Amino acid sequence: MAQTTRPNKAGTPYRVTPIIGEPFRIVVTGRVRWALDRLRIAGAAGCTPITEPAPRWSGYVFSLRDMGVAIETITEPHGGEFAGHHARYVLRCQAAPDWKGGAQ
Structure with a gap:
C-alpha cells in the first residue's frame, strides 16, 4: 500500500533543500504542514492570508522558519473597505515529502 501525505x-517528514547548504529533514503536523503544502503548491507566486485564508499564517511561517525553512515575507498594500497591508509568503527553498526508504 502506497503512503500518502496524510499526517500521522x-x-x-519533509526533505528541505536550501539554495545554499546541505539538505535536511523536518517533521511537521497540522496547520504547519498545511501551510508548507500551500507554499509548495503556490511556488513563486506565494501565499497571502487573503488568497489562502487561515487564522495564523504568521505563526505557521514562524514555526517553519524556526525549523530552518527559507520563507520570504513581502509586504503588499490592499484596498477595499479595510485598506492596509498584508504579507505574501514565498517559499525560497525546495521541500518535498520524505518517506523512510525513499518510497512515496
Missing part, C-alpha cells in the same frame, strides 16, 4: 501522530 508523529507528523509528516
Whole structure:
C-alpha cells in the first residue's frame, strides 16, 4: 500500500533543500504542514492570508522558519473597505515529502 501525505501522530517528514547548504529533514503536523503544502503548491507566486485564508499564517511561517525553512515575507498594500497591508509568503527553498526508504 502506497503512503500518502496524510499526517500521522508523529507528523509528516519533509526533505528541505536550501539554495545554499546541505539538505535536511523536518517533521511537521497540522496547520504547519498545511501551510508548507500551500507554499509548495503556490511556488513563486506565494501565499497571502487573503488568497489562502487561515487564522495564523504568521505563526505557521514562524514555526517553519524556526525549523530552518527559507520563507520570504513581502509586504503588499490592499484596498477595499479595510485598506492596509498584508504579507505574501514565498517559499525560497525546495521541500518535498520524505518517506523512510525513499518510497512515496
